[in-house]
Amino acid sequence: MTDRASGCAVALVLAIVGGVAGCGAAPGAAPPKAAVGAVGALVVSDGRIAEPIGANPAVLYFTIGNRGLSDDALVAVTVEGAGRSDIHRTSRRGSLAWMEPAAEIAIPAGASVDFAPGGNHVMVQGGEKRLRRGARVSVRLVFRRAGSLDFPVPVLVYRDLDRVLAGAGKGARQRPE
Amino acid sequence: MVAIVGAGCRQAGEAPPARALGQQYRGQIREVPSPVPDFTLPDTAGRPFAFAREARGHVTLLYFGYTHCPDICPVHLANLSAVLADLPWDLRQRIRVVFVTTDPDRDTPQALRRWLDTFDPAFVGLSGSVAQTNVAQALLGIPPIVREDRGPADYAVGHAAQVIAFTPNGQTRVDYPFGTRQADWAHDLPLLAGNASGGS
Numbered sequence: 001m002t003d004r005a006s007g008c009a010v011a012l013v014l015a016i017v018g019g020v021a022g023c024g025a026a027p028g029a030a031p032p033k034a035a036v037g038a039v040g041a042l043v044v045s046d047g048r049i050a051e052p053i054g055a056n057p058a059v060l061y062f063t064i065g066n067r068g069l070s071d072d073a074l075v076a077v078t079v080e081g082a083g084r085s086d087i088h089r090t091s092r093r094g095s096l097a098w099m100e101p102a103a104e105i106a107i108p109a110g111a112s113v114d115f116a117p118g119g120n121h122v123m124v125q126g127g128e129k130r131l132r133r134g135a136r137v138s139v140r141l142v143f144r145r146a147g148s149l150d151f152p153v154p155v156l157v158y159r160d161l162d163r164v165l166a167g168a169g170k171g172a173r174q175r176p177e
Numbered sequence: 178m179v180a181i182v183g184a185g186c187r188q189a190g191e192a193p194p195a196r197a198l199g200q201q202y203r204g205q206i207r208e209v210p211s212p213v214p215d216f217t218l219p220d221t222a223g224r225p226f227a228f229a230r231e232a233r234g235h236v237t238l239l240y241f242g243y244t245h246c247p248d249i250c251p252v253h254l255a256n257l258s259a260v261l262a263d264l265p266w267d268l269r270q271r272i273r274v275v276f277v278t279t280d281p282d283r284d285t286p287q288a289l290r291r292w293l294d295t296f297d298p299a300f301v302g303l304s305g306s307v308a309q310t311n312v313a314q315a316l317l318g319i320p321p322i323v324r325e326d327r328g329p330a331d332y333a334v335g336h337a338a339q340v341i342a343f344t345p346n347g348q349t350r351v352d353y354p355f356g357t358r359q360a361d362w363a364h365d366l367p368l369l370a371g372n373a374s375g376g377s
Contacts, residue, residue, distance in 0.1 A: 050247075050251070052247075053244070053251060053292055053295050054244075054288075054291055054292060054295070056244050056245055056247065056292065057245060057247040058247060059247040059248055059251075088248070090248050090249060092338075093323075093335060094320055095318070095319060095320060095337055095338075096319075096320060096323070096335035096336060096337060096338075097249055097335065097336060097337070097338035097355065098325075098333065098335040099246065099247075099248060099333045100333070101327065117248055117249065117252045117355070117356075118248065118249060118252075118338070118355045118356055121247070121248050123247045123248075124247075157255070158251045158252055158254075158255035159255040159256065159258065159259040161252060161255070162252075162255075162256050162259070162358055162359045163359075166358060166360075
């Protein structure tokens with residue numbers, strides 16, 4: 001079910017980013033609805049941060065579409081006003097959910113990769129003063145091939161994630177064992 | 178997808194058969210009914226919270242997680258708090274959220290209380306030892322807590338991703354996997370509560 005949900009999300013995001021103007025863009029395709037930045041063949045959309053609760057970590061989500069012919073990878077993330085940002089993936093081990101650090105996340109050619117609840121995400125620590133609801137902060141993504149990209153990301157509260165994710169058709173649904 | 182359990186003839190005034198209820202829930206009703214687990218852990222005020230006894234008469238939504246979890250735990254609790262805030266007061270009083278920490282070293286009762294209060298001060302927080310919590314998890318078919326160290330004071334904790342709901346009469350367990358939307362909760366919480374008035 002997770003795979004199917006991810007597949008649907010990938011298809012949706014490909015549809016969204018598929019029309020970005022530039023070399024290789026599909027003719028007549030619609031412009032992206034939520035793209036917030038592009039570097040090389042990579043298009044980033046749907047950036048959002050959930051406000052940290054107390055001194056606990058915040059979380060950063062977004063989507064990266066790779067419209068090029070070469071694979072790439074996200075290797076680092078920095079968030080304005082935060083002390084440390086770690087790339088994570090949430091995976092399953094039996095009936096347990098497990099948050100694992102990832103040195104990098106592959107962004108294959110022609111694919112779209114979601115950072116969304118229950119899957120890939122960026123854990124952001126030390127940002128409790130700056131990352132408040134309603135703020136917009138600058139996020140930098142560093143890619144192995146394409147270089148880096150800075151883009152603004154709004155901060156919202158966890159309860160609002162449901163609404164924005166439902167609108168984008170995202171968020172992994174997992175089955176209990 | 179909802180599993181179906183056995184149905185039977187229904188007399189006037191009896192609870193709807195499990196088959197019908199199972200088809201109505203958006204959560205996943207367990208094929209094999211499991212008893213409400215009988216464990217006791219201290220709450221955030223240090224009082225013993227006897228789960229099976231406390232669950233009687235309430236819809237009880239049980240979740241195991243930890244406050245340093247940025248991705249799954251706060252999403253579940255935020256969704257629940259948003260939906261509960263919109264329910265009629267009398268229905269809200271019949272639903273109880275119980276959060277058991279799987280990280281008692283960092284989640285002191287005070288820290289857990291502060292964290293839960295940001296969602297809903299009515300949420301119950303339980304913080305026992307790892308051994309005590311493992312006993313509770315085992316009663317629900319959840320493997321023991323595993324902690325993965327990543328450096329000084331830095332570690333992750335594997336935890337169950339689903340919220341486990343028990344109806345007020347303790348007859349039905351419905352699991353809500355991660356990804357359950359607020360709309361799903363808004364649909365199912367009245368059903369879970371109604372199960373008691375129908376035949377507990």
